[in-house]
Each structure stands twice: as C-alpha cells, then as structure tokens.
Amino acid sequence: MKIGFYNTCFIQWDVDTTFRWARDNGFHGVELHGGPRFKAVDWRGVADGRSANELLAAQEKYGVPIPGIMFGALPFISPDPAQRKQAVEDVGVLLRAAARLGAPVVSTFTGRDPNKTLEQNLDEFAVVFPAVAELAEKTGVKLAFENCPMYEFWPYVHNIAVNPVIWKEMFSRVPSQALGLNIDPSHLVWQGIDYAKAVLDFKDRIVIAQAKDTEVLPNVLREEGMLTCRWWRHRIPGQGDVDWNKFVTALHEIGYDGILSIEHEDPIWTGTDDLVARGLIHAKRHLENFI
Numbered sequence: 001m002k003i004g005f006y007n008t009c010f011i012q013w014d015v016d017t018t019f020r021w022a023r024d025n026g027f028h029g030v031e032l033h034g035g036p037r038f039k040a041v042d043w044r045g046v047a048d049g050r051s052a053n054e055l056l057a058a059q060e061k062y063g064v065p066i067p068g069i070m071f072g073a074l075p076f077i078s079p080d081p082a083q084r085k086q087a088v089e090d091v092g093v094l095l096r097a098a099a100r101l102g103a104p105v106v107s108t109f110t111g112r113d114p115n116k117t118l119e120q121n122l123d124e125f126a127v128v129f130p131a132v133a134e135l136a137e138k139t140g141v142k143l144a145f146e147n148c149p150m151y152e153f154w155p156y157v158h159n160i161a162v163n164p165v166i167w168k169e170m171f172s173r174v175p176s177q178a179l180g181l182n183i184d185p186s187h188l189v190w191q192g193i194d195y196a197k198a199v200l201d202f203k204d205r206i207v208i209a210q211a212k213d214t215e216v217l218p219n220v221l222r223e224e225g226m227l228t229c230r231w232w233r234h235r236i237p238g239q240g241d242v243d244w245n246k247f248v249t250a251l252h253e254i255g256y257d258g259i260l261s262i263e264h265e266d267p268i269w270t271g272t273d274d275l276v277a278r279g280l281i282h283a284k285r286h287l288e289n290f291i
C-alpha cells in the first residue's frame with residue numbers, strides 16, 4: 001500500500017505541475033478528477049486517443065501512476081431519461097480514458113431520484129447499471145462507487161451507495177465483478193458505521209481507498225441536532241475522529257495493496273496552495289505511521 005492524493009485540492013494546476021509536485025513530495029499516485037472542473041484534461045480526447053500523451057508522459061517522467069479517475073455527480077438514476085443516457089455515455093468516456101492511461105479504476109456515485117425511497121432507487125439501480133457494468137467489463141476497468149452520502153445537499157440526488165446494507169443489495173442485484181467500492185471512512189464515521197468491519201465484509205469489492213477524516217462537533221450537535229449536517233466537518237487524516245490504525249490495519253488484513261488516496265477537503269488547511277500542500281504533507285506523515 002502506498003499513499004497518493006486526489007487532485008481536486010489542486011484542481012487549477014496543470015498536469016505537469018501536479019505530477020511533479022507529487023513526485024517531489026513523496027506521493028505515489030494521483031487520483032484525477034474526471035469532471036469539467038479539471039480543465040487541464042479533455043477526457044473525451046483521452047478516451048478517443050487524441051490527447052492521452054500528456055498524461056502518459058507525466059506518469060512516465062515522474063514515476064507517479066494514475067490509480068483512478070473520479071467523477072461523482074452523474075445522474076444515473078435521474079427521473080429524466082435523457083440525463084440517464086448522458087450519464088452512461090459520460091462514464092463510458094471515463095472508462096475508455098482510464099483504459100488508455102492504464103488507470104485501473106473509475107469512481108462515481110450511483111445517482112438518486114429524490115422523489116423515490118432508497119428501496120425504489122435500488123430498483124432503478126438494477127435497471128441502469130447492468131449496461132454500465134458491461135461497459136466496465138469491456139474496457140477491463142473497475143467501476144467503483146464512492147460512499148459519500150452528499151446529505152448536506154438538497155435534494156438528495158447524488159448517491160445511494162452510502163452504507164453496507166445498501167452495498168450488499170447493489171451487488172446482489174447487479175453482481176458483475178466489474179463493480180466495486182472506493183471506500184472512504186470519513187463518510188462512515190459520522191453515520192456511526194464500523195468502517196473497519198465494512199472493509200473486512202466487502203474485501204472482495206474494495207478496489208481503491210480514499211483517506212479523508214471527519215471531526216464531530218459536539219457543541220454544534222447539541223444546539224442544531226443531526227438534521228443540519230453541520231455537526232461534523234471533514235479534516236485531513238489525523239485531525240479528526242477516524243482511527244487510522246484501525247482502518248489501515250483492516251486494509252492490510254484484506255490484502256489491499258493499492259493507493260490510499262488522500263482527499264483533502266479540510267477547511268483549516270485551505271485557502272492557498274501553500275496551506276493545501278502543508279495539509280497534504282501532514283496527512284501523508286500521519287498515514288505513514290500505519291503503512
């Protein structure tokens with residue numbers, strides 16, 4: 001297992017700057033954002049073979065691989081058929097791009113119809129994702145569901161892959177081995193879910209792991225309650241409530257030997273590139289205690 005990072009914290013940087021900084025600071029992978037916010041890459045061009053050279057060259061030049069491409073907010077289960085069709089097309093582009101770059105994983109959310117219950121959304125998942133799984137199978141790239149609930153946004157349109165009970169149902173209804181998990185303990189700890197047990201229970205489905213922490217804020221919880229979702233905040237690993245020894249030990253136990261990708265959304269270590277960089281390096285040093 002080695003430590004990398006997800007590049008959304010440096011989303012404005014070009015490819016060469018990103019990979020050079022990763023190499024110079026001892027990171028072993030850069031998980032890339034696959035959406036339009038990352039303007040340095042034309043993903044359709046990469047998928048079609050027109051503009052893959054820069055990313056291929058950066059990996060070779062700096063010795064830093066791309067462990068995955070992540071684009072969450074795709075409306076696979078939208079009530080609008082046109083949006084569903086576009087989401088499948090967009091993830092197909094990322095799967096083909098990943099195959100060209102040698103990236104083993106594309107991560108996303110499931111989407112969600114906010115007018116339906118979780119159970120009804122599972123029914124829609126079973127309608128949409130067999131075709132998506134087939135696309136992943138054809139490219140030889142795993143499609144991983146990241147487990148961020150996105151509950152701080154309304155309506156709830158982004159994701160149902162939020163807990164082990166739902167994961168079990170998803171993989172039962174669409175059993176393709178091309179589907180897996182991008183597991184992030186920060187979204188489990190504030191839900192009260194045993195994130196180490198989740199790793200052990202889904203050992204055959206975890207294809208990439210993200211490292212983000214969550215700090216519970218009891219003073220906010222006492223006054224606002226749970227429904228505002230303001231009673232916790234994301235932090236860099238080591239400055240929140242995740243037990244990283246416990247989580248990383250579980251990953252070791254299942255034989256995970258991929259990249260542990262730091263996702264930096266810490267409000268303390270943000271505002272300037274220097275603060276973000278320092279936050280990433282602090283996080284890396286903390287995780288190195290267990291890796």
